[in-house]
Amino acid sequence: MEFHTNLFIFSGLALFMIIAALFAVISSKIMRAATLLLFVLFGTAGLYFMLHYTFLGAVQITVYAGGIVVLFIFAILLIGKGSIDITHTSKLRYLAGLLTAMVGMVTTIYLIHITPFDAYHFMSADVPMKSLGLAIMGTNRYNYILPFEVMSILLLACTVGAILIARKK
Amino acid sequence: MIIPAQYFLILSAVLFFIGVFGFFTRRNLVSLLISTELMLNAVDINFAVFNAYCHPQLLEGYIFAIFGIGIAAAETAVAIAIIINVYRNIHSIHIKRLRDLKH
Amino acid sequence: MEFTILILALPLLSFLVLALAGKQMPHKVAGAAGTASLAAVALLSYTTAALYFGAGRGADGTFATLVPYNISWLPLGSLSIDMGILLDPISVMMLIVISTVSLMVHIYSLGYMKGEKGFQRYYAFLSLFTFSMLGLVVATNIFQMYIFWELVGVSSYLLIGFYYTKPAAIAASKKAFIVTRFADLFFLIGILIYGYYTGTFAFTPTEAALAGAATLLPLALGLMFVGGAGKSAMFPLHIWLPDAMEGPTPVSALIHAATMVVAGVYLVARMFPLFITYAPDVLHIVAYVGAFTALYAAVVACVQTDIKRVLAFSTISQIAFMMVALGVCTSADPHTGGLGYMASMFHLFTHAMFKGLLFLGAGAIIHAVHSNEKIHMGGLRRYMPITHITFLIACLAIAGIPPFSGFFSKDEILVACYHFSKPMGLFMSIVAALTAFYMFRLYYLIFWGKSYYEEQQALYNAGKCSKAPHKPHEAPATMTVPLIILAAISCVAGFIPFGHFISSNGTEYSIHINKAVATTSIVFALVSIFIATIMYKNGYSRLTRGINRNMRGLMSAAYNRFYIDDVWIFVTKKIIFNCISRPIAWFDKKIIDGSLDKLASGTQKLATFIRPVQSGNVQSYSVWFLGGAIIIILVLIYFA
Numbered sequence: 001m002e003f004h005t006n007l008f009i010f011s012g013l014a015l016f017m018i019i020a021a022l023f024a025v026i027s028s029k030i031m032r033a034a035t036l037l038l039f040v041l042f043g044t045a046g047l048y049f050m051l052h053y054t055f056l057g058a059v060q061i062t063v064y065a066g067g068i069v070v071l072f073i074f075a076i077l078l079i080g081k082g083s084i085d086i087t088h089t090s091k092l093r094y095l096a097g098l099l100t101a102m103v104g105m106v107t108t109i110y111l112i113h114i115t116p117f118d119a120y121h122f123m124s125a126d127v128p129m130k131s132l133g134l135a136i137m138g139t140n141r142y143n144y145i146l147p148f149e150v151m152s153i154l155l156l157a158c159t160v161g162a163i164l165i166a167r168k169k
Numbered sequence: 170m171i172i173p174a175q176y177f178l179i180l181s182a183v184l185f186f187i188g189v190f191g192f193f194t195r196r197n198l199v200s201l202l203i204s205t206e207l208m209l210n211a212v213d214i215n216f217a218v219f220n221a222y223c224h225p226q227l228l229e230g231y232i233f234a235i236f237g238i239g240i241a242a243a244e245t246a247v248a249i250a251i252i253i254n255v256y257r258n259i260h261s262i263h264i265k266r267l268r269d270l271k272h
Numbered sequence: 273m274e275f276t277i278l279i280l281a282l283p284l285l286s287f288l289v290l291a292l293a294g295k296q297m298p299h300k301v302a303g304a305a306g307t308a309s310l311a312a313v314a315l316l317s318y319t320t321a322a323l324y325f326g327a328g329r330g331a332d333g334t335f336a337t338l339v340p341y342n343i344s345w346l347p348l349g350s351l352s353i354d355m356g357i358l359l360d361p362i363s364v365m366m367l368i369v370i371s372t373v374s375l376m377v378h379i380y381s382l383g384y385m386k387g388e389k390g391f392q393r394y395y396a397f398l399s400l401f402t403f404s405m406l407g408l409v410v411a412t413n414i415f416q417m418y419i420f421w422e423l424v425g426v427s428s429y430l431l432i433g434f435y436y437t438k439p440a441a442i443a444a445s446k447k448a449f450i451v452t453r454f455a456d457l458f459f460l461i462g463i464l465i466y467g468y469y470t471g472t473f474a475f476t477p478t479e480a481a482l483a484g485a486a487t488l489l490p491l492a493l494g495l496m497f498v499g500g501a502g503k504s505a506m507f508p509l510h511i512w513l514p515d516a517m518e519g520p521t522p523v524s525a526l527i528h529a530a531t532m533v534v535a536g537v538y539l540v541a542r543m544f545p546l547f548i549t550y551a552p553d554v555l556h557i558v559a560y561v562g563a564f565t566a567l568y569a570a571v572v573a574c575v576q577t578d579i580k581r582v583l584a585f586s587t588i589s590q591i592a593f594m595m596v597a598l599g600v601c602t603s604a605d606p607h608t609g610g611l612g613y614m615a616s617m618f619h620l621f622t623h624a625m626f627k628g629l630l631f632l633g634a635g636a637i638i639h640a641v642h643s644n645e646k647i648h649m650g651g652l653r654r655y656m657p658i659t660h661i662t663f664l665i666a667c668l669a670i671a672g673i674p675p676f677s678g679f680f681s682k683d684e685i686l687v688a689c690y691h692f693s694k695p696m697g698l699f700m701s702i703v704a705a706l707t708a709f710y711m712f713r714l715y716y717l718i719f720w721g722k723s724y725y726e727e728q729q730a731l732y733n734a735g736k737c738s739k740a741p742h743k744p745h746e747a748p749a750t751m752t753v754p755l756i757i758l759a760a761i762s763c764v765a766g767f768i769p770f771g772h773f774i775s776s777n778g779t780e781y782s783i784h785i786n787k788a789v790a791t792t793s794i795v796f797a798l799v800s801i802f803i804a805t806i807m808y809k810n811g812y813s814r815l816t817r818g819i820n821r822n823m824r825g826l827m828s829a830a831y832n833r834f835y836i837d838d839v840w841i842f843v844t845k846k847i848i849f850n851c852i853s854r855p856i857a858w859f860d861k862k863i864i865d866g867s868l869d870k871l872a873s874g875t876q877k878l879a880t881f882i883r884p885v886q887s888g889n890v891q892s893y894s895v896w897f898l899g900g901a902i903i904i905i906l907v908l909i910y911f912a
Contacts, residue, residue, distance in 0.1 A: 010172050014180045021184050021207055025191025030199050037203050040184070044210050047177065051221045056234055060213075063238050068206065068245045075249045076199060079256050093892070097193025100895055104902045105186035109179055111909070117174045117222060127231060135228045144232050151239050158243035166250035193895055264891070 010050060017043035034072040041065045052126045174222040177214065185211035198252045198262040202245065209241045273323065273340040276357050279316050279367065280410070282309045283403035287396050294392030303385075306395035307378040310402065314371040317364075324364050325773055334778030335361050342412055351467055356412035358475075361774040362541055362617055366409035369621055372761075373530035373628045374402045376754035377522045380632050383750035384522050384639060394434060394520070401427035405531045409538060413473040414463050414496075417539070421459070421503070424535060425452050428527050432519040444515040451512040455502020462495030475542060482550065490551035493543060497536075497558055504536025504591045507565040511837050513588055517580040517644075521635030524580060529587055529631050530624035537594040537620055544613055544776065548604050559599025559692070563699055566592035568834065570706040574713065575831045578644045579634050582714050583627070586670065589707060590623050596700060597685040600692035601776060609691060610776030614783075615684030618770040622677035625765055626669040629758035633663040636747040636755065637718060641725075646714075651723030655744040658752045660719050662759040667715045669762045671708035672797045679794075680766035680783070686793055687786045697789070705796035712804035721810050 017040050024036035041064040048057035139145050188207030195201055213234045220230025256262050286309035294302050330336050342356030404423035411417035433445030469485035470477045505513040547555045566589045573585035597616035602609035636659045641648050653660040669676035690697030771781035
């Protein structure tokens with residue numbers, strides 16, 4: 001049996017992410033949950049690297065891992081004691097949530113399974129930064145200046161909104 | 170070896186439904202937000218994977234993954250601002266205590 | 273003749289202005305606005321008449337039928353409902369009648385309604401009424417006529433119920449509306465049958481269209497006559513008219529003397545060419561119904577004590593005369609049996625003038641003594657000389673004394689009746705004599721005899737009565753001027769060569785007095801007046817009281833209008849309400865309402881049951897949402 005480096009790395013990553021995610025949602029300490037989330041996000045970055053999307057992976061690490069998780073941690077520290085313990089919901093609700101999630105997951109996996117992806121071939125080539133920049137800033141077809149601008153307005157609005165909401169009266 | 174696209178998709182589906190499960194069961198606003206982040210992250214993976222496997226010559230999924238990350242960041246910033254505000258007002262972020270907006 | 277559109281537009285405009293902005297206007301401005309627009313309409317109508325009749329006859333000896341305006345308002349497949357203006361001799365004649373009487377009423381109301389609450393509303397309704405009545409007479413087709421016919425009904429409802437704080441007025445307006453609507457139902461059915469089988473709503477369809485509908489035409493025309501009978505208060509649908517006297521008196525003059533009540537006559541006259549060719553039997557039914565109504569109303573009028581009711585019954589009787597005149601026609605040629613058509617229109621014209629005068633005079637009297645009852649009158653000739661003279665002229669006119677207008681028109685009707693059959697002629701002569709009798713009874717009781725005011729004054733002076741009576745006074749000029757104008761018209765209208773303008777087939781016809789008939793009717797009328805003079809000149813004489821005592825049964829039956837109203841009440845309340853309405857009401861309440869109630873309460877129960885689902889908890893919402901989405905996907909997978 002041939003040893004496949006790629007598959008090995010993927011399996012490791014997948015296992016790591018799934019376990020981290022699982023513990024993130026059942027851990028009773030929020031700080032721990034946030035840390036586990038950070039692991040999942042790192043794992044995701046690893047997936048992007050495997051797809052040769054290095055820029056995306058870098059963004060994932062800087063924005064998600066570097067920005068969002070730091071935000072989380074700040075929030076948790078600010079909230080302090082109120083956040084330590086997580087009381088779970090009632091048993092019935094817990095089971096209902098579990099059942100729905102399981103059924104949904106099985107359905108989705110089934111759908112992925114029956115869909116043929118063989119027609120498509122993975123082309124392992126990194127996207128050069130130049131073409132990426134042109135695609136984001138270009139105004140032609142398959143260029144994305146408009147979403148980019150919308151994003152910037154959204155970010156601006158969020159900044160203003162976050163300041164407004166969080167400031168002391 | 171080239172890893173089949175299905176593997177990635179199954180992984181992202183699992184991550185997504187772990188997020189869903191967390192969203193259903195957790196009772197703390199920050200935990201809910203963490204679950205949401207898991208789901209968004211799974212979606213981003215899907216964007217990237219579909220782009221890489223189905224239309225490698227185009228950049229749609231790639232760029233929308235970037236946008237998704239941006240939106241997630243924005244959303245988190247606002248959500249955390251709200252959470253802090255809530256905490257300031259009622260000294261709890263437990264979901265059971267949040268009843269004022271219900272009626 | 274395009275300006276004729278203004279005849280309709282002006283009253284409509286003044287209605288809209290008065291109805292929308294009337295509340296902000298002072299009374300004087302509102303009254304002046306309404307009257308001015310009506311004056312303009314009257315002038316336009318006279319111009320129209322002058323131009324129309326001045327244009328002379330066409331090659332076939334008739335006046336041309338003009339249609340200055342016609343738009344296709346509602347095309348329904350092969351049928352089409354048009355709106356327009358039709359000018360022919362009778363519609364032009366009606367324009368003159370309506371605008372004249374309406375103008376007089378407008379002027380008169382300035383005095384009569386002075387200071388009344390809702391003065392502007394009153395003028396708005398008058399304008400609406402005039403508009404709809406004018407629209408009715410110039411209708412180019414039967415459906416337009418029907419639309420305006422209903423508008424007339426509505427506006428008369430509004431006017432009768434003008435004093436809406438008075439229960440009697442409300443009841444009367446409802447009664448008028450319901451009874452006429454009931455009759456209109458038949459009218460509508462008639463129109464639909466007519467339209468369906470001839471394929472047109474026009475008054476004069478082509479011969480081919482008529483041939484296809486020949487068998488059903490009598491039915492359609494008969495149903496239309498029922499509608500006309502409702503508006504024109506023919507027996508047994510007359511019951512609304514006496515009650516309608518609850519409205520303001522000028523309204524009675526306008527609606528219940530000159531215009532609305534003759535709409536039925538006008539309708540029959542409008543359809544006359546079809547009646548005479550295709551349904552002469554129906555026409556004769558019209559005659560018999562009319563003859564009976566004439567007698568009935570005349571008898572009832574003899575014993576009423578409310579002066580407006582006397583006039584109301586007299587109107588019913590006179591309208592019946594016109595119906596009879598139309599009904600006795602046996603051919604379209606005025607020289608051989610078609611005289612009635614001309615006579616009817618002539619009588620319509622003269623009657624509108626003198627009956628309008630009578631009502632307006634009665635209004636002046638009521639204005640002076642503040643009562644409708646004869647007992648509060650008597651001896652008024654000294655206090656109200658102008659009203660007295662004009663009223664007397666009107667009485668002479670309606671009684672058929674030459675040279676007043678009523679004589680000429682009534683004489684033509686009687687000639688037509690004698691031409692139809694001798695009994696019919698004799699019968700109508702007797703009714704005409706009765707007319708003279710009850711009119712002079714009314715006249716004497718109002719203007720002669722002991723004065724109620726003087727008696728009361730004497731009692732007051734003797735200290736037997738605590739309140740000083742109100743002294744009757746002559747009406748103001750705004751009220752007397754219309755009286756004088758109408759009296760003048762009533763004096764001379766008889767000499768109009770009416771046959772030159774209107775006759776059954778449009779050709780020229782010269783009125784000539786039939787000496788035998790005229791002599792008989794004059795003698796009858798004079799004898800009646802003489803009897804009335806003996807009986808009522810000095811109040812109720814001993815002879816009168818004796819007659820009253822001996823004929824108490826008949827008197828009270830007549831006073832109660834021969835219990836026709838009670839029959840209607842019995843039929844509607846006891847039979848229709850109990851046997852038809854109750855079960856329907858039960859069905860409605862228990863089955864239809866009940867099932868809907870059950871539906872509502874079921875929904876409510878279900879709502880209480882599923883209410884916990886709406887917990888306000890985002891998490892449970894998301895569980896439901898995702899669960900639902902998954903179920904839908906599973907279903908799709910399963911069936912795909």
